[in-house]
Amino acid sequence: MIEMQDVWKTYPDGTHALRGITVTINRNEFVYIVGPSGAGKSTFMKLIYREERPTKGQLFVNGFNLEKLRQRKIPYLRRNIGVVFQDYRLLPRMTAAENVAFAMEVIEAPRKLIKKRTMEVLELVGLKDRADAYPNQMSGGEQQRVAIARAIVNNPSVIIADEPTGNLDPETSWGIMRLLEEINFRGTTIVMATHNREIVNTMRKRVIAIEKGVIVRDEVRGEYGYED
Amino acid sequence: MNTAMKISTVARHLREGGRSVFRNGWMSFASASAISISLFILGVFLLLTFNINQWARDVENQVEISIFLELDATPEQINLLHTEIAALEEVSKVRFIPKDEGLELLKERIGEDGALLLEGFEGDENPLPDAFTVEVYEPRQVSAAAEKILELDRKRGEPLIWRINYGQGTIEMLFKITDVIRIVGIALVAGLAFTAMFLIANTIKLTIVARRREIGIMKLVGATNSFIRWPFFIEGALLGLIGSVIPVVVLLAGYDQLVKASRLEMTVLLIRMIPVSEVAPKVAGLLIGIGLLIGVWGSLISIRKFLKV
Numbered sequence: 001m002i003e004m005q006d007v008w009k010t011y012p013d014g015t016h017a018l019r020g021i022t023v024t025i026n027r028n029e030f031v032y033i034v035g036p037s038g039a040g041k042s043t044f045m046k047l048i049y050r051e052e053r054p055t056k057g058q059l060f061v062n063g064f065n066l067e068k069l070r071q072r073k074i075p076y077l078r079r080n081i082g083v084v085f086q087d088y089r090l091l092p093r094m095t096a097a098e099n100v101a102f103a104m105e106v107i108e109a110p111r112k113l114i115k116k117r118t119m120e121v122l123e124l125v126g127l128k129d130r131a132d133a134y135p136n137q138m139s140g141g142e143q144q145r146v147a148i149a150r151a152i153v154n155n156p157s158v159i160i161a162d163e164p165t166g167n168l169d170p171e172t173s174w175g176i177m178r179l180l181e182e183i184n185f186r187g188t189t190i191v192m193a194t195h196n197r198e199i200v201n202t203m204r205k206r207v208i209a210i211e212k213g214v215i216v217r218d219e220v221r222g223e224y225g226y227e228d
Numbered sequence: 229m230n231t232a233m234k235i236s237t238v239a240r241h242l243r244e245g246g247r248s249v250f251r252n253g254w255m256s257f258a259s260a261s262a263i264s265i266s267l268f269i270l271g272v273f274l275l276l277t278f279n280i281n282q283w284a285r286d287v288e289n290q291v292e293i294s295i296f297l298e299l300d301a302t303p304e305q306i307n308l309l310h311t312e313i314a315a316l317e318e319v320s321k322v323r324f325i326p327k328d329e330g331l332e333l334l335k336e337r338i339g340e341d342g343a344l345l346l347e348g349f350e351g352d353e354n355p356l357p358d359a360f361t362v363e364v365y366e367p368r369q370v371s372a373a374a375e376k377i378l379e380l381d382r383k384r385g386e387p388l389i390w391r392i393n394y395g396q397g398t399i400e401m402l403f404k405i406t407d408v409i410r411i412v413g414i415a416l417v418a419g420l421a422f423t424a425m426f427l428i429a430n431t432i433k434l435t436i437v438a439r440r441r442e443i444g445i446m447k448l449v450g451a452t453n454s455f456i457r458w459p460f461f462i463e464g465a466l467l468g469l470i471g472s473v474i475p476v477v478v479l480l481a482g483y484d485q486l487v488k489a490s491r492l493e494m495t496v497l498l499i500r501m502i503p504v505s506e507v508a509p510k511v512a513g514l515l516i517g518i519g520l521l522i523g524v525w526g527s528l529i530s531i532r533k534f535l536k537v
C-alpha cells in the first residue's frame with residue numbers, strides 16, 4: 001500500500017527533513033506517526049500525497065511509483081487518498097454538504113450520485129442535520145467531521161490525517177478518533193500524525209516514531225513514549 | 229482534457245466563471261472597459277480602413293492607360309499594336325478609340341457649351357489622334373504594363389505611340405497613403421490590445437489570489453489542472469465578450485447614423501461609404517473574436533505560473 005525505501009528529503013534551504021526512511025504500511029492498517037515538532041512527521045505525510053517529492057529513495061503509494069509519477073498524473077494519485085488537517089481546510093463560502101460534494105464534483109461524478117453519497121457520508125460522520133450550515137456556523141469538531149466526510153466521500157484507500165485533533169478539546173477529539181476508527185474498520189488505511197499522548201496510549205495502534213528525520217521506533221500496539 | 233467533459237461539469241465551470249466576474253465587480257468592470265475602449269478605437273480604425281480601401285479600390289478601378297497614337301499610323305500598324313498589347317499578361321481589356329469617337333467623347337465631357345467650340349472639327353478636320361484605352365487586372369500593375377507597352381513600341385524602331393497616360397505619380401502616391409494608414413492602424417491596435425490583455429490578466433490574478441486556498445483544496449482532492457483552469461478561462465472569455473459587444477453595438481449604430489446623415493455630401497464628393505449591412509459582420513466578427521482572444525489569453529498568462537506548483 002505505502003512503501004518507502006531509504007527515502008531522503010532535503011529542502012532547498014538545506015534542511016534534512018527525512019534521512020533514510022524505510023517503512024511499509026499495509027492495507028487496512030491504522031498507524032500513528034509520533035515525534036517531536038520538526039522531526040519530519042509532516043514531510044513524511046506530504047510525501048505520501050505527493051505535495052513534496054523525495055530527494056532520494058523509492059516510494060510507492062497505491063501502486064503508483066512516486067519517483068516516476070508525472071505532474072499530470074498527481075490528481076489521479078490523490079483521488080485515492082483522503083487528507084485531513086488540523087485546520088480543517090473547508091471552503092468558507094460553501095455549506096457542509098457543498099464542501100463534501102465539491103470533492104466529488106472535482107472527479108466529475110454524476111450529479112445524482114454526488115447528492116446521494118454526500119448525504120450518506122454526512123450521516124456517517126453524524127452531521128446529517130448540519131448539512132446546510134456554513135463552516136463559520138459550526139464548532140471545530142463539526143468542521144473536522146465535515147473535513148473527514150470530504151476525505152472519505154470518494155472511497156479512498158488511505159486517509160492521511162495530519163494532527164486531526166490538534167485544535168479540539170479532549171471530548172471532541174475522542175469523537176473524531178472513534179470516527180476514524182470506524183472508517184478504518186470499514187477497510188480504509190489510516191496514517192495519522194499526532195501529539196496526543198492520551199489518544200495514542202488509549203486507542204492502541206501501530207506507532208512509528210520519527211526523530212531528526214529517522215524512524216527510531218516502530219511498534220505494533222505501541223505507546224506515545226514522549227513526555228510532551 | 230483527454231476525456232470528454234460531462235455536461236454537469238461544463239455547467240459548473242460556466243457558473244463558477246460567471247460568478248467570479250460578479251465577485252470581482254470593479255476589476256471586472258475596469259478590464260471590460262479597457263477592452264471596450266481598445267476595441268472601440270480598433271473599430272473606428274477598421275471602419276476608416278474599410279472605407280479608405282473601398283475608396284482606393286474605386287479609384288484604382290478607374291485607373292486605365294490611355295495611349296495616343298501618331299497621326300500617321302496606318303490601320304495595319306494599329307491592328308498589330310492592338311494584338312500585341314492584348315497579349316500582355318497584365319492587360320485585361322484593350323479598346324481602340326478611333327479619332328471620331330474620341331471627339332464625341334470629348335464633346336460629352338466638356339458639355340453643351342464646349343461642344344460649340346468643337347464644331348467644324350469633324351471628319352478630316354479632326355485634330356485628335358487615334359487612341360487605345362487599356363485596362364489591367366491589378367491596379368498596382370498599371371505602371372509596369374505601361375512600361376511594357378512603351379517597350380513594345382520602342383522595339384519597332386519607328387514609334388507609333390505619341391503619348392501614354394496613366395496618372396503617373398498619383399497612383400503611386402495613393403498606394404503609399406493606403407499602406408501607411410494600414411500600418412499605423414495595425415500598430416495602434418496591437419498596442420491597445422496588449423494593454424487590455426494585461427488588465428484582464430490582472431483581474432484574473434485577483435480571482436486567483438482570492439481563491440488560492442480553494443485551488444489548493446481542489447488540488448488536494450484530486451482536481452486536474454484543466455478542471456481548475458476552465459472557470460478562469462471562462463471568466464476571461466466573458467470579460468472579453470462583454471468588452472467587445474458594447475463597442476460593436478455603439479460603433480455600428482453610430483456608423484449607421486453617419487452613413488445616413490452624410491449620404492448627400494459624400495455622393496457629391498464621389499465617395500461611396502460602405503453601407504452598415506456590409507461592414508457589420510466583418511466588424512462584429514473581428515472585434516468579438518479579438519475580444520475573446522484577449523480575454524482568454526489574459527487568463528492563460530495569469531494561471532500558467534500558478535498551476536505549476
